[in-house]
Each structure stands twice: as C-alpha cells, then as structure tokens.
Amino acid sequence: MxxxxxxxxxxxxxxxxxxxxxxxxxxxxxxxxxxxxxxxxxxxxxxxxxxxxxxxxxxxxxxxxxxxxxxxxxxxxxxxxxxxxxxxxxxxxxxxxxxxxxxxxxxxxxxxxxxxxxxxxxxxxxxxxxxxxxxxxxxxxxxxxxxxxxxxxxxxxxxxxxxxxxxxxxxxxxxxxxxxxxxxxxxxxxxxxxxxxxxxxxxxxxxxxxxxxxxxxxxxxxxxxxxxxxxxxxxxxxxxxxxxxxxxxxxxxxxxxxxxxxxxxxxxxxxxxxxxxxxxxxxxxxxxxxxxxxELRQQQPELPDARQARFIRDYGIPDYDAQILTNSRALADYYEAVCQLYPNPKIISNWVMGELLRCLNAEGLEIIEAKVSPQHLADMLKLMDQGTISGKIAKTVFEEMFRTGQDPARIVKEKNLVQITDEAAIAEIVNQVIQTNPKVVEDYKNGTEKAFGFLVGQVMKQTRGKASPALVNRLLKERIESMA
Amino acid sequence: MANLNQLTVHALQDLLRSGQVSPGEILTDCLSRIEQVENKVKAFITLTPELAKLQAEQAQAFLAAPSAGPQSPLAGIPMALKDNMCTKGVLTSCASKILHNFIPPYDGTMAEKLQQNHAIMVGKLNMDEFAMGSSTENSGFYPTANPWDLNRVPGGSSGGSAAAVAAEEVIFALGSDTGGSIRLPAAFCGVVGLKPTYGRVSRYGLVSYASSLDQIGPLTRDVTDCALVLNAIAGHDPRDATSAPVAVPDYTTFLKPDLKGMKVGIPREYLGAGLDPAVATVIQKAFRQLEELGAICEETSLPHTEYALPAYYLIATAEASSNLARYDGVRYGHRSDTADDIITMFNQTRAEGFGQEVKRRIMLGTYALSSGYYDAYYLKALKVRTLIKQDFDRAFEQYDLLVSPTAPNVAFKFGEKEDPLAMYLTDVCTIPVNLAGLPGISIPCGFAQGMPVGLQMIGRPFAEGTLLQAAYAYEQSTDWHRQKPELGVR
Amino acid sequence: MLVIKGFAIIVRMGKEFVEGGRQPLLRCSLLAEKGSRVFMTITREQVEHVALLSRLELTEAEKEQYTAQLNSILEYAAILAKLDTSQVEPMAHVLSLSNVFREDQVGNSLDRELVLQNAPERVEGFFKVPRIV
Incomplete structure (x- = not known):
C-alpha cells in the first residue's frame, strides 16, 4: 500500500x-x-x-x-x-x-x-x-x-x-x-x-x-x-x-x-x-x-474573528455569510452601512454576497471602487418591498446602479421598469398567451408543471419583466381553470 | 605683523571684528601660502579657491552686518575638510580611486554648520584611503609630508588635516578619528587635535569607516581655537540617530589656566614596552608640568589595554567590510569597463578601485563576521570592548582625567612601517579611547629627535570641557604650540 | 528619544533562532570560550572564499600576500582568546541611546538629475548595469 x-x-x-x-x-x-x-x-x-x-x-x-x-x-x-x-x-x-x-x-x-x-x-x-x-x-x-x-x-x-x-x-x-x-x-x-x-x-x-x-x-x-x-x-x-x-x-x-x-x-x-x-x-x-x-492595544480596531461573531450575533446571519462578509474590512463596512438603512440583514447579505461580489469579480474591482452606494442598495431593496419592482427587475436595476452609480428610483423611472400591477392590463396579455399557446396549455392541464413556467415566461417577456409575478401566476391559473 | 595665515582663529577674530583685516585678505594669505608650500606638503586633494573667494565675500557682508556678533567667531576664517566629509558639488574622494569622481549632491552636517558660521572652505584634505591608516601613505593618490620633516609621514589618517594646519595653509581643519586618526597626526605635526565623545558631533555626511567608532573633530593651532571650532560643530542632529541629545556648553568658558585639585591618572599600560625613550622623557616632563599647575597625578591601570588593539581591528574591519560594500560601480564612482556581467563588474571594480590596506581590512572584517568565525572574532571583540569600557569607568571613578603619550613614537619615515601590524601598533594609545567612546585630545608637549611629541588627555563622556581646561592650562604654561615647522628635511 | 541608565548600554544579543524552518547558523561559540582551537590559521582557500564574499578579484600574488598578512594579524588577535568573556555582555553601541525616531513625514526627494549625475552608466531615468548572471 x-x-x-x-x-x-x-x-x-x-x-x-x-x-x-x-x-x-x-x-x-x-x-x-x-x-x-x-x-x-x-x-x-x-x-x-x-x-x-x-x-x-x-x-x-x-x-x-x-x-x-x-x-x-x-x-x-x-x-x-x-x-x-x-x-x-x-x-x-x-x-x-x-x-x-x-x-x-x-x-x-x-x-x-x-x-x-x-x-x-x-x-x-x-x-x-x-x-x-x-x-x-x-x-x-x-x-x-x-x-x-x-x-x-x-x-x-x-x-x-x-x-x-x-x-x-x-x-x-x-x-x-x-x-x-x-x-x-x-x-x-x-x-x-x-x-x-x-x-x-x-x-x-x-x-x-x-x-x-x-x-x-x-x-x-x-x-x-x-x-x-x-x-x-x-x-x-x-x-x-x-x-x-x-x-x-x-x-x-x-x-x-x-x-x-x-x-x-x-x-x-x-x-x-x-x-x-x-x-x-x-x-x-x-x-x-x-x-x-x-496605547496601541487600546486603539486596535475590531478584528475579523470578532466582527464575524458579532455579525452572527447581532444580524442573525449564518456563519458562512458572516465569514465571507468579514473577510474584507471594506466589505464588512459596506454590509453594515446597508444594515443601518434597511431592516433585513439576511436579504442584504444575499445581495452583497450574490450580486455585488459577482459584479465586482467580473470587473476585477475592489469594494471601495464600487459605484453602488449602501444607500442605493437599501433604496432598491425598499422598492422591491413596496412592489415597485420585482426581484427579477431588481437584478437589472442593480446592474445598472453598478454600472452608472445612479440611484435606483431614477433608473426605474427612466427605464420604465415599474412593476405592472394593473390587473386588467396583465389579464389581457394572459389571455393572449393562452390563445397563442394552446398546446402548452394542454400540457399543463395534463400535469406537466414545466409548461406553466413557460407560460409565465411568455407573459413576462411581453411585459419586459415588469409584470408582478404573483399577479401573473394568479391570473394564469384562474384563466386556465376557468377554461376547463 | 605675521602673515594672516599664521594666526589663530581667535587672533583673526579680533582683527576681523575691529575691521583691521577682511576675510578676503586672510584668504589671500592662505592661498598664497598654499601655492608656496603645497608642492612639498601635498596636504590637499582638492582646492576650491573660487568657491572660497565667493564665501569670503559673503563672510565680509555678514561681518559688516550689525547682527554679526561674538557668537560667530569662525566667520571669515579659511579652513579645510578631510576628504571623507561630503560637500555638495565638490569632489569627495576619501582619497580612494573608487571615488575619484564622486560629487556629492548633498552637504554633510559638518559642512552645513561651518557654512552657517561663515567659515571659508579652501579645499578638501588628503588622508589614508577611507581613513584606514596611520600615516597617510595609504592615500590612493599621493602621500602627504610632515611639515617638520618632509621625509616623514604626518601621521594618519587625517594627515592632510594636520599637515595643512601645521604648514599654515589653513587656520583650522576638520578630521575624523576612528582609532586615533585625529590625535595621531596632530601629535606628529605638532598641532592640537580633539576627538570628541562618540555622539558629540554629527556623523551625517562623514563617509563611514567604522560607524560605532567614527567621530569628527577639530585640528587647530591651539586649545582656544579647538574650543571655538568644537562650539560650532557639536550638537544633536536629527539626521544622525547616534548623535547625543546632550546640551552643548560654550567650551570657551572652560579655558582657565588652573588645574588646582584636578585628579589625573596616568595609565601605566600606556607607558609600556614599545615607548620610544626620547618620547618617554618628554612625556614625563609634561606630567611634572601638570603637577606644577596643581594637578594631582597618580599612576593607574587600565588592565585590558593590551586587548584593545586586536578588538579594535576586528570591530572596525567588520563594520568597514559592510560600510564599504556600497562601492560597486553601480551608482557612483569608478566602474571597471572590462566586465560584461554584474558579478565580474563588482569584483573588478572593487579590485581596481580599492588600495591594498582597504582590501586587507575588508577581507579581515568579512572573515570576522563570516559563518563559523563570528563568535570567535567579532562577538569576542564586542565583549572585550565592554571590558575596555569598564576599565575606563573604574578609572574615572577616581580621576578627572587620564593622560598619556598620544603615540609611542614620533613621526616615522616614509616606508618605514611596511608590516601592517607594525603600523597598527602606532595607535596603541589612541584606540582604547574610541572603543570606549570617550573624548581625547592631543596637544604639543615637546620634541624628540626634533619632531613634535603629543600629550594625550582622555576625559569622561561629554567632558570635553574638562579636557579643554587641562589642555589650555598646560598650553598656557608652555610655548610648544608656538613652534613653527620649517618645511625642510631633517 | 530616551536615554536610559548610565552611559554604556550593553546591547544584548539573542540566542540563535530558527527562522520558519530554516536551520540555525553554525557558529562556534563554544570554541571561542574555550580558547583552544579558535584562532586557527586562515588558509589560501579561505582567503579566496572571503574575497568572493567581499567581491574582490585577487591576483595570485595578492592571495599569497593576504594569506600571510591575515595570518599574522589573526595570530596577534589570538590573545583575545586568553580572556574569559563568558560572563561579559557584548557592546555594539557605546552610547546609552535607544528609541531614536523620526516622524512619518514626507520630505523632499532629490532631483533625478542629481540622483543620476554620478552614475557610471545610465539609460533614460535608470542606472544601467551589465547583465545579471
């Protein structure tokens, strides 16, 4: 051996x-x-x-x-x-x-x-x-x-x-x-x-x-x-x-x-x-x-291990998140700045570790070079909570903020990304999609779950992603069921 | 009236202040003296007459201004620096071929201080290459002659400094002392030379030989001038981390012709075998003179004296081997033009640029630091240094001052000491003082075989004042310092 | 700046250390204290090695000469071995100074022309040296 x-x-x-x-x-x-x-x-x-x-x-x-x-x-x-x-x-x-x-x-x-x-x-x-x-x-x-x-x-x-x-x-x-x-x-x-x-x-x-x-x-x-x-x-x-x-x-x-x-x-x-x-x-x-x-010991800032422990304790985020977020002082500072402005630390953690780090890595940038300010990220998360934008649109908004440094409200407005919550407008598109995809509708009825996702996607496509996903789901289901 | 170049700083100071002479006139006398005798003495490596004339004009203006007071006694006084002191825009060669073309882009602290005092620099003085030697025969360019006998050496390594003062080419000079390099040539040439306490004078701008031993000091015609020059150059310098934050007194206040009650020790080891009987006679007479002035002289012992010389050669060469590593032909100085790779370039540049004594010391120092020998040589020498220092500490519990001959013999003839070891023995009385970091002065105390003999006085750390007091009292009771060399051959 | 006790500070030298798995340097401290075989003669090969460490190219005649001269100096230095220094601290600095600092402030650098003015050879803003083997 x-x-x-x-x-x-x-x-x-x-x-x-x-x-x-x-x-x-x-x-x-x-x-x-x-x-x-x-x-x-x-x-x-x-x-x-x-x-x-x-x-x-x-x-x-x-x-x-x-x-x-x-x-x-x-x-x-x-x-x-x-x-x-x-x-x-x-x-x-x-x-x-x-x-x-x-x-x-x-x-x-x-x-x-x-x-x-x-x-x-x-x-x-x-x-x-x-x-x-x-x-x-x-x-x-x-x-x-x-x-x-x-x-x-x-x-x-x-x-x-x-x-x-x-x-x-x-x-x-x-x-x-x-x-x-x-x-x-x-x-x-x-x-x-x-x-x-x-x-x-x-x-x-x-x-x-x-x-x-x-x-x-x-x-x-x-x-x-x-x-x-x-x-x-x-x-x-x-x-x-x-x-x-x-x-x-x-x-x-x-x-x-x-x-x-x-x-x-x-x-x-x-x-x-x-x-x-x-x-x-x-x-x-x-x-x-x-x-x-x-004197120098007194001046010592909080170090990564201590900060990680504090993040777990104070923000209730998982060990793994806390470790990643505290790996870099600047990233941890950023995270904490957003936490001051938005009440859900885990959602913030998801965005910082997900979209923010992904965009930074793709561009080879350091966190201090990021154009997205903690305020903008918090504002964007609030727009989601208010239903102004969907989670999917939020990713688009985030990318735009990352690229330009503009505030999310302005991006949503200028790009016309406000979520469509007008039931009548969406209902019209839902009807249209059902009519043009009879085979898919049939599949769904026969129990193919994937087919439903396709139909949702079609509606989203026509609304350029702006339709409220919850609304689309409900309306599609109602219409197909009423067809039966 | 004597020519102005023959006077002392304090005599000229009176003449300048009363307007009887101008800096330009003093300079003219010095320059014509240099022209007259320099081909015999060869004290200089570089002369800077144009710069000196410019400085003389500035000194004139300064002295004419109402602000010029007694605090600037060096204003308008021609002097010269040993060529291991960096002077901006003026060749600083250390008497080495490896720096034959080195123009420093900066001034050392000593040069700055003399400029601030409006002293006038007439040139740079010959020396043993990188201050390694006791005769100035190791200059990479030419030896300097002793003004008392042109067939003899002026001592070293500050031979140019001592010879230029003795030959009345300048009023005072600065030298450096690592193992006696100010005191020995001062003794050999019949002038006053002071090595201050280690840390008393900034070394910034002094090209290092052995950093833990090197000190800059004045070479002058008499003790009063020595005090005046020390006043100008002493003091803490933020650019030298080893310069001491110790207040500088006005050293002229110590110049009192009185030794009553001063306790003087005479270390018997400094009067041992190897002391020339003629020198011994002169020295004994000097001791008696000190007693007559009121000093209480007693024989004492510095038991580790015999170990000082080997310890010195191991410590100084070890530091030198590192300090001189920078001369490699990359940034300044000589570069061998026959090498096409870097290692060969280093090896050949240094082989061509350094003289025999420098190479020998670099080799010795490298060996003393090398793996397997460090403890036996370098570390051992540092421990012996502690013992030497303790010898002095004990002696100074009892005595205010220690006195001895500066050297065991008078100036020797060119080529007389070919064996390096024989040459090293010339420094046996001066080297322990450097190892212990103490102040030491050499003053003229008579003649043997027609050549000057120096009396060395050693003081406690930072007790330059006591040294100057004793030296002044002795000097005022004799007229050895008034003797003039004839610049002939004996 | 701080001046501590008395005039002579004795610089303590630590024991050999092992650096990140590096072997300690071999140094013959015991030999030094015993004083017997310490001040051995320096051989011609050692002179050549020392010349290599010192970056000095020596002629054959110089090698002979330095071997002889260094031996006579080392023989003279051998009297140090007579002294028992086992209880003596080495003194690297004669002054009792410690903690001499400058503050972290940027000052003037030299004009580049002055930096390069003494260069035996230069190329644009650089010092130029022969190839590194």
Missing part, C-alpha cells in the same frame, strides 16, 4: 507597510512615480548618509504583533544582512535578525468547519530593495539591466509562520486571514499583484503520523492566492512522486512558473550564502515602552 503523506508548510510573508514615508528617510512610499524620483541620499545609500527610523513603522509592527497575538519584545534591534545585488544600494539590507520586534503569536483559520491555530514565529521590520528592469526575455539573456531605486527603503514587515500548515488549502486560508487582519489594521494594502505582498513557502512532506521532518524546499514567486495554492499542491505532489520513485528530495530554492504550472529549481551560480548579520551600528536599539504597547 502506498504511504500516506502529509505536508509541513511554513510561510514567510513580506508585506509593504502603508506609511507615508520610507523606513529610514523621508522619501514618499507612493507607487508609480517616474524611475528614481522617490529617492534621496539616504535611500540611495550615498557615502556618508545615515538611517533614522520612522516611528510609525515600529507602531505598525507592534499593531500587527498585537493582532496576531504575539509578544512584543522589550528589547529589539536592527541588524545588517550583507549580500551583493544591484537593487540593494548599500549592498546590505537593514533588517532584524535575532531580536525581532514581535514573536510567538498565532492566528486562527477555519478548516472544514474546525478552528485551527497557526503559529506566528516572528514578525520583523526591514527595508525593501529597488526594482530591476531587464531588457530582453529573461534576466540572464538580457544584455543589460536597468535599476530603479524608488522602492528602496519602503518599509516591510516579514511575518514568519510556524510550520503548522498541512495542506495547500490551509496555506491559502492562512494567507487570506493574514491579509484580512492587516487590512483591518489599515497598515498594509496587501496587494499581491502589485508586489506589495510577497510570499515564500518552506515545504516538506512526511508519512502521516511521523514527527520527523522531511527535506524541505523553498518556493518563491507565488504572486496570487491561487498561485500559492497551485504551487504548493504541485510541490507536494512532486515530493511524493520523488520519494515514490526512490529518489531523494534536494534541499533547494525553487520558483513557481505560473504559465507552465510547475516549480523550477533556481540553480544559479549560488555561492553558499553567508549574510554575515551583525548589529546595525547606525541605529540605536529599541526599548519598547509598555505604555506605548498598551
């Missing part, structure tokens, strides 16, 4: 912090300036310059640590990590080595309905590097490389999980939860596609039940949640197959090739790395004041 394996996965997540200025100088952190315009002597690493730590970076790190149930170090310091690369202006990175600012925390994910705690080993602060632009197809085939230092010195948090993840799905859930928490804290944008978030994974497999660790590989370049899950799944299968073939797994760094759907060995001319960490002499250490930590 084939051995059953389980994976042991740890994630190292680098995320850019949303500070105004860089970690060690006052250059802006904003995206998108022209190359080499967001730099100064300090982040350019010119001879003679010195770093001075941005207080807000430390505050953000502590906030993240508190939200992830970490201990906040009493004493912390920065170190230099020495290696040569042209995107690194000083040829060392200022980071934290043996005394990170936060350590020993966890977050909870929900796997198949069960809560699972994933350890956070440490969180530390560091500076980002610049950007290399390669001319030509690949790095090594380029004739030359261009360097833009705008991103150097942008503050990063590195969040290192314990090797507690057992499946690729758990890894994705962990990352989603981490994203939600950092977003709630408003300290990071966490946009994988823009590179403001980078995730590396350490992965090994072992026979289920074993406590020994297998040889691990490190996977880089997973640029989306989907890529993370695919890459890890691929790598787990690769490890299993390698062992099944009687071969050994090589400890190495591999890169995820999204196009080919495989991980590839990064066998560069890699000398054994020796980063020669030592304490950064230009930066005095940190002695973290407990009063500051307490």
């Amino acid at each position: 084939a051995t059953e394996y389980e994976a042991v996965i740890g994630l190292e997540v680098h995320t850019e912090l949303k500070t105004k200025s860089k970690i060690f100088c006052s250059c802006p952190t904003t995206f998108g300036g022209e190359s080499n315009t967001h730099v100064c002597p300090v982040c350019l690493g010119l001879p003679g310059v010195l770093p001075v730590l941005n207080r807000n970076v430390v505050a953000c790190a502590i906030k993240a640590g508190l939200a992830l149930n970490c201990d906040i170090a009493e004493f912390s310091k920065f170190d230099r990590k020495n290696y040569y690369y042209p995107d690194l202006p000083k040829n060392f990175q200022i980071t934290q080595y043996d005394l990170p600012i936060c350590y020993g925390g966890y977050l909870e994910i929900r796997v198949k309905g069960e809560k699972k705690r994933i350890g956070i080993t440490r969180i530390h602060m560091e500076e980002d590097a610049g950007k290399l632009v390669h001319q030509g197809e690949t790095i090594s085939r380029s004739e030359h490389t261009s360097v833009d230092y705008n991103r150097t010195g942008v503050p990063l948090l590195e969040i290192v999980s314990a090797p507690d993840l057992r499946t690729s799905e758990e890894a994705r859930l962990y990352l989603e939860k981490l994203k939600a928490i950092l977003e709630y804290l408003d300290i990071s944008d966490f946009k994988m596609e823009e590179g403001s978030l980078r995730c590396d994974a350490n992965i090994s497999i072992r026979p289920k039940g074993s406590i020994e660790l297998g040889t691990r590989t490190e996977i880089k370049n997973m640029n989306s949640f989907r890529a993370l899950q695919r890459a890890l799944e691929y790598e787990i299968q690769r490890h299993i197959k390698t062992l099944a073939d009687g071969k050994k797994i090589i400890q190495e760094t591999r890169t995820w090739d999204e196009g080919k759907g495989v991980t590839l060995s990064l066998r560069s001319k890699e000398e054994a790395h020796d980063y020669r960490y030592f304490p950064e002499p230009d930066l005095p250490p940190l002695v973290i004041d407990r009063a500051w930590v307490a």
Whole structure:
C-alpha cells in the first residue's frame, strides 16, 4: 500500500507597510512615480548618509504583533544582512535578525468547519530593495539591466509562520486571514499583484503520523492566492512522486512558473550564502515602552474573528455569510452601512454576497471602487418591498446602479421598469398567451408543471419583466381553470 | 605683523571684528601660502579657491552686518575638510580611486554648520584611503609630508588635516578619528587635535569607516581655537540617530589656566614596552608640568589595554567590510569597463578601485563576521570592548582625567612601517579611547629627535570641557604650540 | 528619544533562532570560550572564499600576500582568546541611546538629475548595469 503523506508548510510573508514615508528617510512610499524620483541620499545609500527610523513603522509592527497575538519584545534591534545585488544600494539590507520586534503569536483559520491555530514565529521590520528592469526575455539573456531605486527603503514587515500548515488549502486560508487582519489594521494594502505582498513557502512532506521532518524546499514567486495554492499542491505532489520513485528530495530554492504550472529549481551560480548579520551600528536599539504597547492595544480596531461573531450575533446571519462578509474590512463596512438603512440583514447579505461580489469579480474591482452606494442598495431593496419592482427587475436595476452609480428610483423611472400591477392590463396579455399557446396549455392541464413556467415566461417577456409575478401566476391559473 | 595665515582663529577674530583685516585678505594669505608650500606638503586633494573667494565675500557682508556678533567667531576664517566629509558639488574622494569622481549632491552636517558660521572652505584634505591608516601613505593618490620633516609621514589618517594646519595653509581643519586618526597626526605635526565623545558631533555626511567608532573633530593651532571650532560643530542632529541629545556648553568658558585639585591618572599600560625613550622623557616632563599647575597625578591601570588593539581591528574591519560594500560601480564612482556581467563588474571594480590596506581590512572584517568565525572574532571583540569600557569607568571613578603619550613614537619615515601590524601598533594609545567612546585630545608637549611629541588627555563622556581646561592650562604654561615647522628635511 | 541608565548600554544579543524552518547558523561559540582551537590559521582557500564574499578579484600574488598578512594579524588577535568573556555582555553601541525616531513625514526627494549625475552608466531615468548572471 502506498504511504500516506502529509505536508509541513511554513510561510514567510513580506508585506509593504502603508506609511507615508520610507523606513529610514523621508522619501514618499507612493507607487508609480517616474524611475528614481522617490529617492534621496539616504535611500540611495550615498557615502556618508545615515538611517533614522520612522516611528510609525515600529507602531505598525507592534499593531500587527498585537493582532496576531504575539509578544512584543522589550528589547529589539536592527541588524545588517550583507549580500551583493544591484537593487540593494548599500549592498546590505537593514533588517532584524535575532531580536525581532514581535514573536510567538498565532492566528486562527477555519478548516472544514474546525478552528485551527497557526503559529506566528516572528514578525520583523526591514527595508525593501529597488526594482530591476531587464531588457530582453529573461534576466540572464538580457544584455543589460536597468535599476530603479524608488522602492528602496519602503518599509516591510516579514511575518514568519510556524510550520503548522498541512495542506495547500490551509496555506491559502492562512494567507487570506493574514491579509484580512492587516487590512483591518489599515497598515498594509496587501496587494499581491502589485508586489506589495510577497510570499515564500518552506515545504516538506512526511508519512502521516511521523514527527520527523522531511527535506524541505523553498518556493518563491507565488504572486496570487491561487498561485500559492497551485504551487504548493504541485510541490507536494512532486515530493511524493520523488520519494515514490526512490529518489531523494534536494534541499533547494525553487520558483513557481505560473504559465507552465510547475516549480523550477533556481540553480544559479549560488555561492553558499553567508549574510554575515551583525548589529546595525547606525541605529540605536529599541526599548519598547509598555505604555506605548498598551496605547496601541487600546486603539486596535475590531478584528475579523470578532466582527464575524458579532455579525452572527447581532444580524442573525449564518456563519458562512458572516465569514465571507468579514473577510474584507471594506466589505464588512459596506454590509453594515446597508444594515443601518434597511431592516433585513439576511436579504442584504444575499445581495452583497450574490450580486455585488459577482459584479465586482467580473470587473476585477475592489469594494471601495464600487459605484453602488449602501444607500442605493437599501433604496432598491425598499422598492422591491413596496412592489415597485420585482426581484427579477431588481437584478437589472442593480446592474445598472453598478454600472452608472445612479440611484435606483431614477433608473426605474427612466427605464420604465415599474412593476405592472394593473390587473386588467396583465389579464389581457394572459389571455393572449393562452390563445397563442394552446398546446402548452394542454400540457399543463395534463400535469406537466414545466409548461406553466413557460407560460409565465411568455407573459413576462411581453411585459419586459415588469409584470408582478404573483399577479401573473394568479391570473394564469384562474384563466386556465376557468377554461376547463 | 605675521602673515594672516599664521594666526589663530581667535587672533583673526579680533582683527576681523575691529575691521583691521577682511576675510578676503586672510584668504589671500592662505592661498598664497598654499601655492608656496603645497608642492612639498601635498596636504590637499582638492582646492576650491573660487568657491572660497565667493564665501569670503559673503563672510565680509555678514561681518559688516550689525547682527554679526561674538557668537560667530569662525566667520571669515579659511579652513579645510578631510576628504571623507561630503560637500555638495565638490569632489569627495576619501582619497580612494573608487571615488575619484564622486560629487556629492548633498552637504554633510559638518559642512552645513561651518557654512552657517561663515567659515571659508579652501579645499578638501588628503588622508589614508577611507581613513584606514596611520600615516597617510595609504592615500590612493599621493602621500602627504610632515611639515617638520618632509621625509616623514604626518601621521594618519587625517594627515592632510594636520599637515595643512601645521604648514599654515589653513587656520583650522576638520578630521575624523576612528582609532586615533585625529590625535595621531596632530601629535606628529605638532598641532592640537580633539576627538570628541562618540555622539558629540554629527556623523551625517562623514563617509563611514567604522560607524560605532567614527567621530569628527577639530585640528587647530591651539586649545582656544579647538574650543571655538568644537562650539560650532557639536550638537544633536536629527539626521544622525547616534548623535547625543546632550546640551552643548560654550567650551570657551572652560579655558582657565588652573588645574588646582584636578585628579589625573596616568595609565601605566600606556607607558609600556614599545615607548620610544626620547618620547618617554618628554612625556614625563609634561606630567611634572601638570603637577606644577596643581594637578594631582597618580599612576593607574587600565588592565585590558593590551586587548584593545586586536578588538579594535576586528570591530572596525567588520563594520568597514559592510560600510564599504556600497562601492560597486553601480551608482557612483569608478566602474571597471572590462566586465560584461554584474558579478565580474563588482569584483573588478572593487579590485581596481580599492588600495591594498582597504582590501586587507575588508577581507579581515568579512572573515570576522563570516559563518563559523563570528563568535570567535567579532562577538569576542564586542565583549572585550565592554571590558575596555569598564576599565575606563573604574578609572574615572577616581580621576578627572587620564593622560598619556598620544603615540609611542614620533613621526616615522616614509616606508618605514611596511608590516601592517607594525603600523597598527602606532595607535596603541589612541584606540582604547574610541572603543570606549570617550573624548581625547592631543596637544604639543615637546620634541624628540626634533619632531613634535603629543600629550594625550582622555576625559569622561561629554567632558570635553574638562579636557579643554587641562589642555589650555598646560598650553598656557608652555610655548610648544608656538613652534613653527620649517618645511625642510631633517 | 530616551536615554536610559548610565552611559554604556550593553546591547544584548539573542540566542540563535530558527527562522520558519530554516536551520540555525553554525557558529562556534563554544570554541571561542574555550580558547583552544579558535584562532586557527586562515588558509589560501579561505582567503579566496572571503574575497568572493567581499567581491574582490585577487591576483595570485595578492592571495599569497593576504594569506600571510591575515595570518599574522589573526595570530596577534589570538590573545583575545586568553580572556574569559563568558560572563561579559557584548557592546555594539557605546552610547546609552535607544528609541531614536523620526516622524512619518514626507520630505523632499532629490532631483533625478542629481540622483543620476554620478552614475557610471545610465539609460533614460535608470542606472544601467551589465547583465545579471
């Protein structure tokens, strides 16, 4: 019988912090300036310059640590990590080595309905590097490389999980939860596609039940949640197959090739790395004041887990709905805003999770970019309740609101979408439909339920969906029965 | 009257204030002196006469304004900076081929402060490449000569700074001191050199050699000038996180010719084997002079002194190996043009751009930090640093001041110390002071073999005032500081 | 900014840690304290490795010379091993400063022309470097 394996996965997540200025100088952190315009002597690493730590970076790190149930170090310091690369202006990175600012925390994910705690080993602060632009197809085939230092010195948090993840799905859930928490804290944008978030994974497999660790590989370049899950799944299968073939797994760094759907060995001319960490002499250490930590703890916003629980309790919506709605702070805020304006939370949840998310995904938009305001959605739901529009028409109205941002009453009016509740008018159309579809009417009479639906559809078609469905049903039934 | 370039800051200050001379006249005398002697001394890497003339005009205007008061004693005074201090628009080479064309787009804090004081910069001074050396022979361009004997070294690494002041090319200069690099050349050239407490003067704009040890300080003709220059450059700087938020007193208020009751310790380890007997004689005489001035001198001990030099070389080179990693030919400075891939470009650029001593120190420092050796070398050295600091802490429980020779010998001849280790031993009295972050001053205290000898005084952290007081009292009772070199060969 | 107790702050260095499953770095701390085999000689191969880490291309003559010179310096440094420092804290900073911050405010960046003025080679608004292998 084939051995059953389980994976042991740890994630190292680098995320850019949303500070105004860089970690060690006052250059802006904003995206998108022209190359080499967001730099100064300090982040350019010119001879003679010195770093001075941005207080807000430390505050953000502590906030993240508190939200992830970490201990906040009493004493912390920065170190230099020495290696040569042209995107690194000083040829060392200022980071934290043996005394990170936060350590020993966890977050909870929900796997198949069960809560699972994933350890956070440490969180530390560091500076980002610049950007290399390669001319030509690949790095090594380029004739030359261009360097833009705008991103150097942008503050990063590195969040290192314990090797507690057992499946690729758990890894994705962990990352989603981490994203939600950092977003709630408003300290990071966490946009994988823009590179403001980078995730590396350490992965090994072992026979289920074993406590020994297998040889691990490190996977880089997973640029989306989907890529993370695919890459890890691929790598787990690769490890299993390698062992099944009687071969050994090589400890190495591999890169995820999204196009080919495989991980590839990064066998560069890699000398054994020796980063020669030592304490950064230009930066005095940190002695973290407990009063500051307490103050930041006080300011901590409601986090996803707490909000989810509150949604279930206060709005009476199902677990599942609450989880989806609180995944993103902006979405949860949106939901709650509608709840202030309309009395039925479950109906709101259905619309937000259904139509709103569907439209957003289709357009690739974020909730904050949505043109439909909470007020408009609430107004639309009220129009349904009043019978002004049908549920079917409401979808049309919603799409129009999503597209144009107009208020629903105006859309209903301008597009002439008001529900027809005039019994005489509908009766006329019902008669007409019955006359033109004698065979279908016959089928219905003989017990084919589907036939009735067809007749309703015909009436709706003629009224362009505006007929009150309840009315149509009643009138059709009355007429056919009276024919008998 | 003497030529203006021969005077001190405080003498010129009086002349300027009374309107007897103008900044332009002082500058003219300095520039003509430079023209006259620079080919012998070679103290400068870059001269900026045009800029200096412009600054002299501005200083003139400033001095004429009613707001110019006694608080700007450096206004109109020609000076020069060691070439490891960044000056906007003016070559800053660190005497290295790897920065032979580097024009900083910014001014260091020291340059800004001197500009705000309306001092006049006439140029940038020679040094050991990246401040690594004790003789200025390691300049990537040419060595500087000692004005007292042109066949001898001026000391280093701030050799250009000391030589330019001694040769009367400028009125004062700034140097930097990582392991004695201000005090040693000051001693060798017969001028006053002060290394302030670590954190007293901002390092922003000082090209780092060893960040935890580097300090900027003045080289001057006398102690009064030293106090005046320190007043101008000291103080907290938000751009240097290691600069101390400690108030700066007016250092001239300490200049009192009185040492009554001052307790002075003489560490016996600084008078050990290797001390030139002629230097020892001069130093003993200086100690007696201090006693005559009222100081109570006692022998004391700094027991870990012998460990300071190796600890220093491991710590300084470790930091340097990282600080100098940025010179890679990508953003500024020399780039090898024979490489067509990045790694070869890095390797060749650095091989071509750095001199032997710099390479040696980068290698040593890299080794000291590397995996498997970190604890044995770097970490061990940091622990020894603690012991050295504790030695001083204990001594300062008893003494206000420690005194010693600045160097165990006088200036040596060019090429005399080819063995790196022999050269390193020159710094044996100065290096512990950097490891402990203390202020230290070297003042002229006599001659041996016709060459100047320096007396070193070491103080408690931020007790520059005490140092200046003792140095001033001693200086006022002697006339060593009034001796002038002949710029000949002995 | 906060100044804490006395002048010399001693920077504590933590124990080795295991980072996300990474192996701890091998460091011979025990050897250091025992003092016996610590200040071993540096071989020519090590000199070559150190030169590689330092990005310095050395000539054969330089390799010979540095091997000899570094050995003599390290031999001299061997006296450190005589000291028992097992109870001594390392000192990375001599000043007792901590928590030195700047506020999160955007200031001026450099004019791009000044950024690039010292570049050995540039292409449009970028620094240009040879291909990365």
